[in-house]
Amino acid sequence: MTKRSMKHRLIRARVILNQIVEKILDINKNRKRLPYHRNPSDAEQSLNEELRLLNKMAKQQAMLIQHYEAVLDGQDHRFNQLRR
Numbered sequence: 001m002t003k004r005s006m007k008h009r010l011i012r013a014r015v016i017l018n019q020i021v022e023k024i025l026d027i028n029k030n031r032k033r034l035p036y037h038r039n040p041s042d043a044e045q046s047l048n049e050e051l052r053l054l055n056k057m058a059k060q061q062a063m064l065i066q067h068y069e070a071v072l073d074g075q076d077h078r079f080n081q082l083r084r
Contacts, residue, residue, distance in 0.1 A: 006068055006071055006072055007072065010065065010068040010069065010072065013061055013064045013065045013068060014065060016061055017058060017061040017062060017065065020054055020057050020058045020061060021058065023054055024051065024054050024055070024058065027047055027050060027051050027054070030047060031044070031047055034047075
């Protein structure tokens with residue numbers, strides 16, 4: 001994989017992570033409005049499920065970003081061995 005394509009993947013992963021963080025922040029805003037819903041327990045349960053999923057996605061993207069940064073810095077030995 002070329003350095004340019006790795007940088008492109010890194011940028012895309014950062015954009016995706018920022019979008020996920022924005023969605024998490026929106027969910028937290030909506031959680032503050034829960035007492036005013038007709039069925040707060042149902043709404044809370046659906047928000048909790050969505051938040052759990054988004055947290056997993058954010059963790060995955062963060063690990064991917066760390067991997068790409070390590071490869072670009074030349075610190076990832078697995079990638080260096082594959083290039084030889």
